[in-house]
Amino acid sequence: SQTIHQWPATLVQPVGSPLSLECTVEGTSNPNLYWYRQAAGRGLQLLFYSVGIGQISSEVPQNLSASRPQDRQFILSSKKLLLSDSGFYLCAWSFRVGKETQYFGPGTRLLVL
Amino acid sequence: GESVGLHLPTLSVQEGDNSIINCAYSNSASDYFIWYKQESGKGPQFIIDIRSNMDKRQGQRVTVLLNKTVKHLSLQIAATQPGDSAVYFCAENSGGSNYKLTFGKGTLLTVNP
Numbered sequence: 001s002q003t004i005h006q007w008p009a010t011l012v013q014p015v016g017s018p019l020s021l022e023c024t025v026e027g028t029s030n031p032n033l034y035w036y037r038q039a040a041g042r043g044l045q046l047l048f049y050s051v052g053i054g055q056i057s058s059e060v061p062q063n064l065s066a067s068r069p070q071d072r073q074f075i076l077s078s079k080k081l082l083l084s085d086s087g088f089y090l091c092a093w094s095f096r097v098g099k100e101t102q103y104f105g106p107g108t109r110l111l112v113l
Numbered sequence: 114g115e116s117v118g119l120h121l122p123t124l125s126v127q128e129g130d131n132s133i134i135n136c137a138y139s140n141s142a143s144d145y146f147i148w149y150k151q152e153s154g155k156g157p158q159f160i161i162d163i164r165s166n167m168d169k170r171q172g173q174r175v176t177v178l179l180n181k182t183v184k185h186l187s188l189q190i191a192a193t194q195p196g197d198s199a200v201y202f203c204a205e206n207s208g209g210s211n212y213k214l215t216f217g218k219g220t221l222l223t224v225n226p
Binding site: 006042043044046049090092100101102103104105106107109 | 145147149154155156157158159162202204206213214216217218219
């Protein structure tokens with residue numbers, strides 16, 4: 001079976017500091033990978049998605065970037081965090097073909113102070 | 114733009130009652146729909162899905178109904194339990210090769226003992 005991991009679970013960072021959130025998937029190959037942000041009491045905002053190693057599509061202009069150095073690894077980064085970057089960050093994966101269901105990780109709670 | 118929305122932001126039911134959570138969508142090209150459950154502080158969990166060539170699908174204690182005529186989707190939970198308390202999201206896929214989903218804002222279901 002497939003599993004998805006995210007770390008850290010929670011993070012408190014000062015404004016202007018860098019960020020690196022990691023997501024890994026086990027039990028499948030060539031997945032589509034996604035990064036979402038969820039503000040408190042709000043829906044899911046798609047930030048980035050990737051259909052393969054080194055292939056990143058950005059959905060919204062922002063202070064964040066994403067990378068996919070390995071097939072089942074997806075990283076969300078920032079050089080300088082803003083207060084508005086606070087939120088709940090979710091990584092998800094889906095099969096490359098045949099099924100559109102996205103399966104989510106446990107999330108990372110980020111608080112920028 | 115086209116979007117997925119929810120009729121009710123909150124729903125409170127008594128334990129043992131049946132719950133119905135509604136969702137309206139506006140993209141007539143959407144051909145796949147998913148319901149997710151998100152407990153506080155956790156990532157969304159897949160509950161059930163349905164394709165546009167079906168109008169009903171049943172799972173364990175859950176049923177999804179799709180009415181393409183009025184672009185309406187509902188999730189029925191039988192014999193609601195306290196553990197069902199969560200935010201429920203509908204999501205739609207309007208096709209394409211990248212399998213991006215459009216999420217609704219969510220409905221908070223509270224089950225009273």
